[in-house]
Amino acid sequence: MQWTLVIPLKALARAKSRLSDAAADGVRPGLALAFAQDTVAAALACAAVHDVAVVTDDPLAGRELAALGARIVGNEPAGGLNAALAHAAAAVRRLRPGGAVAALNADLPALRAPELARVLGAAAEFPRAFLPDAAGIGTTLLAATPGRELLPAFGADSRMRHLASGAVELALGAVDSVRQDVDTGDDLRAALALGVGPRTAAVAARLLIPGRHGG
Numbered sequence: 177m178q179w180t181l182v183i184p185l186k187a188l189a190r191a192k193s194r195l196s197d198a199a200a201d202g203v204r205p206g207l208a209l210a211f212a213q214d215t216v217a218a219a220l221a222c223a224a225v226h227d228v229a230v231v232t233d234d235p236l237a238g239r240e241l242a243a244l245g246a247r248i249v250g251n252e253p254a255g256g257l258n259a260a261l262a263h264a265a266a267a268v269r270r271l272r273p274g275g276a277v278a279a280l281n282a283d284l285p286a287l288r289a290p291e292l293a294r295v296l297g298a299a300a301e302f303p304r305a306f307l308p309d310a311a312g313i314g315t316t317l318l319a320a321t322p323g324r325e326l327l328p329a330f331g332a333d334s335r336m337r338h339l340a341s342g343a344v345e346l347a348l349g350a351v352d353s354v355r356q357d358v359d360t361g362d363d364l365r366a367a368l369a370l371g372v373g374p375r376t377a378a379v380a381a382r383l384l385i386p387g388r389h390g391g
């Protein structure tokens with residue numbers, strides 16, 4: 177099964193506020209963009225991925241991610257993350273009727289294409305399925321097979337809310353790179369330990385993150 181991935185990215189100037197312990201105001205937009213670039217590049221390299229649509233109104237992010245090969249979908253309607261995801265999922269389904277669609281977080285800088293392929297392969301067995309984040313509280317991927325609505329419920333406690341919505345939780349081992357989202361400095365250290373993509377590695381090298389250099 178070949179998937180269209182929908183990747184939401186809010187305005188870079190507002191992104192990753194919980195990373196303020198590890199990255200100053202002037203650095204976070206560039207870090208958020210680097211996470212998204214490494215996420216999109218790994219997604220596009222995945223054999224199970226047909227195409228990638230990034231949902232954003234950020235002009236710089238739109239240009240940079242389009243240059244990698246993503247399609248850019250506007251962030252509408254004004255109603256937050258889940259409204260924008262549902263709208264984008266419907267838009268990609270109009271372009272590829274009968275296609276499989278999955279929403280993927282934009283903050284997976286350690287993402288590896290073979291691990292994403294394993295997750296999507298497992299998701300193909302169910303009408304709707306999701307992967308919990310590394311912390312076990314949120315969600316990094318929500319998938320809907322052909323003919324099924326995505327019904328996204330990202331945000332606080334999204335693992336429980338996706339479960340309650342009837343989506344099947346994927347219990348897979350060895351897919352850490354798909355689960356390791358980065359919201360805090362500790363998350364960033366965990367992602368660096370897994371091994372991040374080149375854009376995040378370049379920005380992180382300038383941050384002198386404790387733990388990366390033995391601190």
Ligand SMILES: Nc1nc2c(ncn2[C@@H]2O[C@H](COP(=O)(O)OP(=O)(O)OP(=O)(O)O)[C@@H](O)[C@H]2O)c(=O)[nH]1
Binds near residue numbers: 281
């Ligand atoms: N297009 C779009 N993406 C969003 C919106 N809100 C959040 N996102 C994206 O959804 C994912 C999870 O978002 P959040 O955890 O709310 O935001 P964040 O920037 O990752 O982190 P914090 O600022 O620390 O909350 C990230 O990829 C965000 O960029 C929105 O309203 N529109």
Ligand SMILES: C=C(OP(=O)(O)O)C(=O)O
Binds near residue numbers: 315
């Ligand atoms: C929106 C989510 O991600 P984050 O961990 O970035 O808040 C979520 O887990 O549903």
